[in-house]
Amino acid sequence: MKAYVLDRYGKGQALRLADLPDPVIGDRDVLVAIQATGLNPLDNKIRDGAFKPFLRYKPPFVLGHDFAGKVVAVGAGVRGFKVGDAVHGRPRDGRIGTFATRIAVDAADVAKVPANLSMAEAAALPLVALTAWQALVEIANVRAGQKVLIHAGSGGVGTMAIQLAKHLGATVATTTSATNADLVRGLGADVVIDYRTQDFSEQLAGYDVVLASLDAKTLEKSLKVLKPGGRLISLAGPPDAAFARQQGLNPVMGLVMRLLSAGIRRKAKRVGVTYSFLFMRADGDQLARFDALVEQGAIRPVIDRTFPFTQLNAALDHVDSGRAKGKVVVDVA
Known part of the structure; x- marks a missing residue:
């Protein structure tokens, strides 16, 4: 081959x-x-x-x-x-x-x-569909009436997550550039923040879930838009102890992961928010469930x-x- x-x-x-x-x-x-x-x-x-x-x-x-x-x-x-x-x-x-x-x-x-x-x-x-599913369904259990912020809405994960969150009944906000605003609105985004000219942390408040895939500064600012009891899910890190267990890493690496995420976990706890790092895993059954939504025309x-x-x-x-x-x-x- x-x-x-x-x-x-x-x-x-x-x-x-x-x-x-x-x-x-x-x-x-x-x-x-x-x-x-x-x-x-x-x-x-x-x-x-x-x-x-x-x-x-x-x-x-x-x-x-x-x-x-x-x-x-x-x-x-x-x-x-x-x-x-x-x-x-x-x-x-x-x-x-x-x-x-x-x-x-x-x-x-x-x-x-x-x-x-x-x-x-x-x-x-597959990878982006499973990432969106595991973040919004498995971890966050997004329900109708909730508010979800999805960073980088025009990217691979973002385009899937916007559509899935909307299908689940959430009000969806996303960050992107002005040139991609029509794209993300067409996928179902209710609120579009131009990251070049607007500060999302000053524009949004009272959100239940934030799905972040960007830098540490954006991750920390995302805490401001979440209400107590909300969830901050990061695709970019820092990794946590749960990730170390998922990957079967030794106890020393588990401790390293715990230390790497200590700062953001501490800040999240201070405002009553749960922090999770997601490194998606393969799952054919979950992919088939996502595919059913694609066949129905709910997601493209x-x-x-x-x-x-x-x-x-x-x-x-x-x-x-x-x-x-x-x-x-x-x-x-």
């Missing part, structure tokens, strides 16, 4: 296109011929070495966290999937590698592609641009630019 390999960690390090053996599947795996892969800031952060202490991938390895394609083989213990099925998913940590023409993935991490989506649209969903994928497989490094550079609206997708087929 063809695959893009990271030979060494480094900021902006280019991936090498290589010929590799086809993956070997286990009893619980499906082998997928990938037709499209979605790109995420997480890919660039891993490439740059930002997650080396937590995600211990040893170069050379294949990057990539989103795929859509056709099942070409199934393990002996797999039920619910067969050869020829159109599927998509986010492989679990330790088994990533969607920048390739094939991947072996645990069947528990896979869902069938919604009938109304192309492969490119299906590849744009948002794709900024599609690149050919031969230009995958250029696609990563585009993600790095921070200018993408929604997801960047690579056409592997």
